[in-house]
Amino acid sequence: MENYDVKDLSLAEGGRRRIEWAEREMPVLRLIRERFKRERPLQGVRISGCLHVTTETANLMQTLAEGGAEVVLTASNPLSTQDDVAASLVMHNEISVHAIKGEDNVTYYKHINAAVDHQPHITMDDGADLVSILHTAKKNLIHHLIGGTEETTTGVIRLRAMAEKGVLRYPIIAVNDAYTKYLFDNRYGTGQSTIDGIMRATSRLLAGSVFVVCGYGWCAKGIAMRADGMGARVIVTEVNPLRALEAIMDGFEVMPIKDASKIGDIFVSATGDIDVISKECFALMKDGAIVSNSGHFNVEISIDNLKKMSKKRRIIRDFVEEFTLKNKKRIYLLGEGRLINLAAAEGHPSAVMDMSFANQALCAEYMVKNFKRLEKKVYSVPEEIDKKISMLKLKAMGIKIDTLTKDQKKYLESWEMGT
Numbered sequence: 001m002e003n004y005d006v007k008d009l010s011l012a013e014g015g016r017r018r019i020e021w022a023e024r025e026m027p028v029l030r031l032i033r034e035r036f037k038r039e040r041p042l043q044g045v046r047i048s049g050c051l052h053v054t055t056e057t058a059n060l061m062q063t064l065a066e067g068g069a070e071v072v073l074t075a076s077n078p079l080s081t082q083d084d085v086a087a088s089l090v091m092h093n094e095i096s097v098h099a100i101k102g103e104d105n106v107t108y109y110k111h112i113n114a115a116v117d118h119q120p121h122i123t124m125d126d127g128a129d130l131v132s133i134l135h136t137a138k139k140n141l142i143h144h145l146i147g148g149t150e151e152t153t154t155g156v157i158r159l160r161a162m163a164e165k166g167v168l169r170y171p172i173i174a175v176n177d178a179y180t181k182y183l184f185d186n187r188y189g190t191g192q193s194t195i196d197g198i199m200r201a202t203s204r205l206l207a208g209s210v211f212v213v214c215g216y217g218w219c220a221k222g223i224a225m226r227a228d229g230m231g232a233r234v235i236v237t238e239v240n241p242l243r244a245l246e247a248i249m250d251g252f253e254v255m256p257i258k259d260a261s262k263i264g265d266i267f268v269s270a271t272g273d274i275d276v277i278s279k280e281c282f283a284l285m286k287d288g289a290i291v292s293n294s295g296h297f298n299v300e301i302s303i304d305n306l307k308k309m310s311k312k313r314r315i316i317r318d319f320v321e322e323f324t325l326k327n328k329k330r331i332y333l334l335g336e337g338r339l340i341n342l343a344a345a346e347g348h349p350s351a352v353m354d355m356s357f358a359n360q361a362l363c364a365e366y367m368v369k370n371f372k373r374l375e376k377k378v379y380s381v382p383e384e385i386d387k388k389i390s391m392l393k394l395k396a397m398g399i400k401i402d403t404l405t406k407d408q409k410k411y412l413e414s415w416e417m418g419t
């Protein structure tokens, strides 16, 4: 195979072992893979994936390939690629991967272009970068598309904006919005792996620290919950009154970011918004404050302003950059302000990605079967897919639940019966 660009093929064997380790925790995807191997529902379908190149994504790519798809994979973030995994997919599965951890912006877009030049029938995005290029610089390839899927909240927001303006040219399924995705991946996955990333990068004790979480959406709820579990004093900042109320009643302090800036030891933003931790915040922060991001793009922290306010910068340890401000105060930025759980740790645990990627695989199959009747809109994951994944996951965990009796079903479907 010649069409690939990875760091070093000699890393492949280690990658293969780690991919196998992840597979052990992905029973639902494994079942789908076995069926795909028998039925080949994606035979001849060209799929371009723009996803974090992790051990879990490798299992998804293998599943799609076993289903008959011709797969090309590129990274959805310059810092999230696991180079051994990229090498293994090329060496052992003959999957064309274009991704190198730490690539610059030019290489990042060169790799995205390689995935687009595959002339996909289906795009599988995490942040809508493939869709975006196919609607701008590579419009000439859009006629090949039958549909796409989108993995993350920020991507879904971009795509809904495109659909609303009437510029979306092919149907997309919002995988992020499946219950079996965001309730587990965004909450428990981002929760655990963000804390993991911060700890691997800093080796700091969380117990007793003032830990500021910006946002109280699904990702931030998970982060706040886990930081609380580690003994941190958690403060939440929000712009949505409902979510602020939820945070208060979940037992957290809530205050404006400017107030939190004065007392926080560690900050994490997970909002999908820009300039959440701004110039004004840096000016108010204590000496030694640590700032990080777990939202999709590296726009949540005003890094350019931090650079302008600083007289000195140095890398003090892997994924930790020290900025010395003109007033001598030091602020530490983790992982260049990119998703800290993927930059400094390994992303979400496989057990949650099992459900997210089961959604991806089943939605690709659904798209192949149904594309002729779908419009150029953003669709929810079909309810039967969501339900099936939760049932399979429970089964794999060996957990049984009750079923409704005939009388209960009748009662719940009626309106006549009262006390």
Ligand SMILES: NC(=O)c1ccc[n+]([C@@H]2O[C@H](COP(=O)([O-])OP(=O)(O)OC[C@H]3O[C@@H](n4cnc5c(N)ncnc54)[C@H](O)[C@@H]3O)[C@@H](O)[C@H]2O)c1
Pocket: 152, 153, 154, 155, 182, 185, 186, 190, 214, 215, 216, 217, 218, 219, 220, 237, 238, 239, 240, 243, 270, 271, 272, 273, 275, 276, 294, 295, 296, 297, 339, 340, 341, 348
């Ligand atoms: N790190 C990861 O691996 C990972 C995983 C899934 C999603 N994401 C990304 O994380 C981000 C959040 O996703 P989500 O599913 O939690 O979204 P969400 O829509 O559930 O929550 C976002 C929250 O941020 C709040 N917010 C917006 N602007 C704010 C501001 N200026 N200050 C404080 N709060 C603000 C909103 O009111 C909302 O409650 C997105 O960019 C998403 O793509 C990252």
